[in-house]
Amino acid sequence: MDIEALRQQYLQQLQTEEAAAPPPVTPEAVAQYVASDGRDDVKICQMIASLPLDRETFETSVRALLDIAADKSVGAVARLAALRQLGSAEFRAARFGPFHAEYIDLLRTLATDEDVEVRTAALERLTLTADPHALKLLSDGLQKVGDALVPAAKAVQLLARDDHGSALPIFRTLATEAKGQVREEALRALATDVKSAPLFERLAANKDEKTALRHIAAVNLKNISPPRFAKVARKLVLDENEDDKLRAAAVSAITHTPAVAEKVVTRRFATAVKKLRATTRSGALKSSIGRFSKVFGEG
């Protein structure tokens, strides 16, 4: 292949494609359009996506985006687009620094916005850095001290982003007493809770529980205690009456977690797994065992 000819062809292609793409939009143009009569939210979203966030226009772009996100007269879809683009700007840490305090204040205000999607987006953003104001709002909502700003399962998920574990007592209660997605999320939120190891063991082994719930319990147990998980995983894999999805997940966890493999994998176990591959009808289990065999041989 003629590499230089390829390069020239590529340069030509870039020119053609750039010419066909919508031109970058200036922040002034966005602000002007937002202030105009007959503005359209979809058009605002398109303009926001075409902001270059480059060196020359970064500050004015961020200013325009903050104003749009705070403007309750603008539709939620456009305010959400502005929030997303502000998130993009955050990736230029040094340039974004001077706006950071105002941005956090805005997000805290939007956390109680009338629109649930705007509220959720603001809380999503704030909890990524464990913002204490957002965590308190969520905790109050879950304990019915304050308004529930988002559905309970979402609140648990966001509250669990606090690495300090201050909400662990709430999660422990919900993991045993709640139902459906709230219970699942509470169980996930206990991922690093050593005190919950007996609960994880019980749930992972209980065939009366939903497979999804048992899987979460098993992964949590692997996380906090590989030796305890090893015992559970061994039983899951070798029990012919067990759910195939769980068995596949257990084989996969054994394969990819050395601390578990060293407790479980013996010649006898590998031979049993090989037999299982020959007899199971589950494609997932077969492929998990295939990966296991590549690492540990076939007994």
Next chain:
Amino acid sequence: MVNVSVKFPSYDSQGRAFVTWRPVEVKLTLAGAPAGASNVPVTVSAKSSAGGGALAFATTLTHLGTPSINLNLPANGAPVSVWVGGLYPKASASYGDVVLEVRAAAGNQLLGSQALMVRVRKNADDLTAAERDRFLSALATLNGSGTGRYTSFRDMHVGGPPDLEAHGGPGFLPWHRAYLLDFERELQAIDASVSLPYWRFDKAAPNLFSRAFIGLPDSLNRVQFSAGHPLLGWVAFGAAGIQRGRGVGPTTVPALFSEAQTLNTGGSLHASYSTFRNMQGNPHGSAHMSHGSGWITSPPTAPRDPVFFLLHCNVDRLWAKWQWAAKLHDPADPRSFTPAAGFPPGHRLNDALWPWCGPLAAPRPTTAPGGTLAASPMTAAPGLSPKCRDMIDYLGTVAAAHQAFAYDDVPFQK
């Protein structure tokens, strides 16, 4: 009996050789020739499996190699050099799918051979099922139980002073190139046939955004995988599973700058790095935010989601592609990076990159998670403690050393 030994400059611990588009110098040595025999004419070529890699040969370091070459090997056993690289754009799909063969020009007898792999970073959406599965298995193993080396990649990409090292100036691209290389080398220590794939975020990626590959989020932004998927046990920061917004699905074309809009400005290629690096906001930041919410949307949490590494691989590919298109690989050329003055430490051409250089004095980070850069059996470059400048000429276009990685759509051009 006459035979030819084929010696690559480097092998891994299992005696395997890997190349990219960038040729390496291979020594051919004739043995077993009768005393007083004259030189032996040979043909060096490659035998490829269907869909496998292909090789190019030359007597100098060049992009103008050909699929075969004729050489005369001295009967006295003096080695002869031949430069061997992948024949662009034919990369391997597995180890050994291409074999270098040395045959006698007269009679075509096979005198020597070496199986190898043309190992390059590929579009994740185009991987074969076997390539995908090897990558996912290595990734799952590196993630392990959420402890060990994976955590250092998480701890390098966090808020505060480390954030300023990674995102606080023009060192953004060199820093992430070193970070990805470190990560890829850890994957290759688990499975040497793996290379880091990239998410081409200005196109739809239905194979990547599937339950069989990088997963799809449910209504609660919990990423769901197919049964038995290696990443089902993914743990990061003590939390099981992955939280990712639903902004990108199998058919989504994210609203961000295309490749052409990233490399070009005002109808022509960015003339220097100082304007090209604007891509840090759009498309880079926009690609993070295209998911809407979840770990990937914030610098301190982004490495908790494995798609982060594929996203950044594409960011690095875009830089590599611009470097090729602009022919700017020489760190000494002021257009290939930025002037030395006017930027914070860590972002100037001769600055050492944290954390691979070790702990530094405040305001730079005072800890160094992960230690030095992972070594590669294929090359010593860019060293264990690279500087910004070391990450520019990754293919060894100007420098003598290459970094043993390349992209499927970015050729080597000397």
